[in-house]
Amino acid sequence: EIMLTQSPGSLSLSPGERATLSCRASQSVFSTYVAWYQQKPGQAPRLLIYGASNRATDIPDRFSGSGSGTDFTLTISRLEPEDFAVYYCQHYGSSPPMYTFGLGTKLEI
Amino acid sequence: EVQVVQSGAEVKKAGEPLKISCEGSGYRFGSYWIGWVRQMPGKGLEWMGIIYAGDSDTTYSPSFQGQVTISVDKSTNIAYLQWSSLKASDTAIYYCARHGGGGTYSFDHWGQGTLVTVSS
Numbered sequence: 390e391i392m393l394t395q396s397p398g399s400l401s402l403s404p405g406e407r408a409t410l411s412c413r414a415s416q417s418v419f420s421t422y423v424a425w426y427q428q429k430p431g432q433a434p435r436l437l438i439y440g441a442s443n444r445a446t447d448i449p450d451r452f453s454g455s456g457s458g459t460d461f462t463l464t465i466s467r468l469e470p471e472d473f474a475v476y477y478c479q480h481y482g483s484s485p486p487m488y489t490f491g492l493g494t495k496l497e498i
Numbered sequence: 499e500v501q502v503v504q505s506g507a508e509v510k511k512a513g514e515p516l517k518i519s520c521e522g523s524g525y526r527f528g529s530y531w532i533g534w535v536r537q538m539p540g541k542g543l544e545w546m547g548i549i550y551a552g553d554s555d556t557t558y559s560p561s562f563q564g565q566v567t568i569s570v571d572k573s574t575n576i577a578y579l580q581w582s583s584l585k586a587s588d589t590a591i592y593y594c595a596r597h598g599g600g601g602t603y604s605f606d607h608w609g610q611g612t613l614v615t616v617s618s
């Protein structure tokens with residue numbers, strides 16, 4: 390089973406700054422199978438990125454995803470006040486079919 | 499517009515059964531998978547299982563296999579998550595989400611969540 394380690398566990402930044410969030414897989418994975426979600430307090434998760442680098446519908450272009458192999462990154466180029474939330478990476482494993490989430494990174498003001 | 503709407507909060511006692519629901523609309527329900535995700539108080543997301551609405555093909559996470567049952571009624575566009583006997587440790591928010599399909603390997607539309615509170 391693939392394990393996902395997100396770092397840092399929490400990150401304090403200011404609006405306008407750049408945020409770089411990391412997700413490391415326990416073994417090499419296909420980038421097609423990696424996604425990122427944002428969750429604000431009291432809300433359901435929202436899909437940001439799929440296939441490691443593809444923005445989901447209506448996601449602003451300040452959000453970008455990159456990476457391959459074991460290391461994946463979510464970058465928020467210029468933080469807006471509404472971006473402060475918890476971010477989760479997710480992997481799909483095919484044998485057997487399984488979805489795994491990382492423990493999350495809390496992005497704080 | 500794609501919408502995923504879940505049933506309301508539940509308060510139950512340990513040992514009681516429960517079935518919660520997830521209704522999809524605005525898309526061809528039977529052509530997509532629906533997943534269920536647990537979020538315990540103050541914790542992260544845990545994938546429980548996934549069902550194909552077209553033929554009820556279901557895969558469970560090993561952590562939840564035998565603990566819950568996922569089902570779907572294609573005629574009403576509703577997926578279900580049920581327990582035969584709740585435990586206090588089942589207290590959590592449960593989300594259903596539509597799998598995006600098309601090689602996206604992700605969940606693109608989420609329900610609002612159903613809070614399940616189980617007292618001992």
